[in-house]
Amino acid sequence: MTPEFNLIHQFFTRPTAQTDLSIGDDAALISVANGMQLAISADMLVAGSHFFADCDPYQLGWKSLAVNISDMAAMGAQPKWATLAIALPNIDANWLSQFSDGFFACASQHDVDLIGGDTTRGHLVISIQIMGEVPIGAAIKRSGAQLNDDIWVSGKLGSAALGLAYLQNTLAHNLLNADDLALCLQALHAPTPRSALGLSLRGIATSCIDISDGLLADLGHILNASNCGATLDLAAIPCIGLLKASLENPAMQSYILAGGDDYELCFTAPKSARENLTKISAQLNCPLTLIGEIHAEKGLNVTYQNKKVYLSKNGFDHFG
């Protein structure tokens, strides 16, 4: 076998559980279950933009897939299949071994089969497409938020951004104790997509998005698609202690509201769903926090101590 085919075979070909024809032919073949729609999402990650070129390959493999599974969670879809196209500067068996281990660790945790892709030479670029199933009509879209709906988020926001700032030396190192630093770096390098939560929100959440660019940017997509506005209470937004203690500080506000890379879910639900969501939170051991409300008046407001908070930047844009 030639080197390119060797790569695919050696590092990326593993048994599949729910795939009719996997890697090795001109295309893979799958069967979508009756009564299901197929949800499809794609992401491209570029060295230098989305991750450091010298980052840990195991974590990179994990995170590359995790951020895509997060898109499935945001639709209430069960992730099932993925393809991986990767451009590599050279064949480094050790790097590839670790990258594929991280990738498949995430895949097996979420029962995702890797069914196809491509390997080629170039600057390091990772392109993943994820596919999942959702019952017909049950997908949770961005466009379904209703007036007076509650706005919820899972987990804590701002941790990954703090971790990145720490590594880039834009955050004073003495601000995070060892435990919090570990949490922040974990959130940055190996987020756990909220797959189980996404499935549990079917029939309950009226809209949902995963927070990748930042809470304000991503909630903004829901508001645009649903043609409504929202007000959030900054003090209600869950975050680690350092941020909770510094809410009056605009830099700290920015981590929470626009840090990005959280991969938590932000969703809306009727007030009548509060009890149900409390139960789901306990069952899944996944914190869910009420942070605001949908209203008719357009715009996205954040209040703190009864005053509006303003940010200079709303989320991350590669070209902005």
Add this chain to the structure above:
Amino acid sequence: MTPEFNLIHQFFTRPTAQTDLSIGDDAALISVANGMQLAISADMLVAGSHFFADCDPYQLGWKSLAVNISDMAAMGAQPKWATLAIALPNIDANWLSQFSDGFFACASQHDVDLIGGDTTRGHLVISIQIMGEVPIGAAIKRSGAQLNDDIWVSGKLGSAALGLAYLQNTLAHNLLNADDLALCLQALHAPTPRSALGLSLRGIATSCIDISDGLLADLGHILNASNCGATLDLAAIPCIGLLKASLENPAMQSYILAGGDDYELCFTAPKSARENLTKISAQLNCPLTLIGEIHAEKGLNVTYQNKKVYLSKNGFDHFG
């Protein structure tokens, strides 16, 4: 909207014909018809490796999708949906306009909906995933070739490689007349995937592959998967006049057998299918040529005037 979202909206959002939920949410939603399997294939194209960074963007847009549709044809699948992830060095509206025009020209010719993707900053990289439908069990795999099957190819081989060699000045410019040069450059820049042929081969071809790396390399995949060997007659392989007239020349043999980028189909079929295939060829106005035979003895032989032809290189490998 921020620049990144503007890009997606402006250049890549067009009406879809067969998609439940297209670009604009966390994932797209499609419904696969009852009785069908979904065929999925992915390709990554890197500037400098697969195409010149300064090539015509319209042709690049066309070809990027065409080479993926070719993988659908090789399975006998009807292409229906695609995602496009692209890394761009900057926002050049003129370039993007032409690229998307070429992409959608190919898409509309083959009734393919663009349903999702990603745009980000980086060296120019294009990653496309194509999805199509094929009746359950009817996909034409690489592994089905039978002893004594005929080996066929569509169209002509070697033209795209000649075109590339011309542009790279490794082929003397006086060897191609103006008409042949135009054909070769067309084959190189804007190949037409054999989609209709692929569909017509369902139930007839025992194996099939599209020729991207080169005839010998790609037929080699069929032989490996089907656990058999083959002998080809060089003089039978369809190619333009320049090559036909120079079959004793190893460099010219190489264009035919290992030039690559042909995007023709190479398939096997029982001898009893010859009449049927002749009719299909006429109906589709697609030349089909018998070039060899499958046999039990392993190995891929090419004979010319009753002597074996040897090549130093079997197909294109990015890392070889």
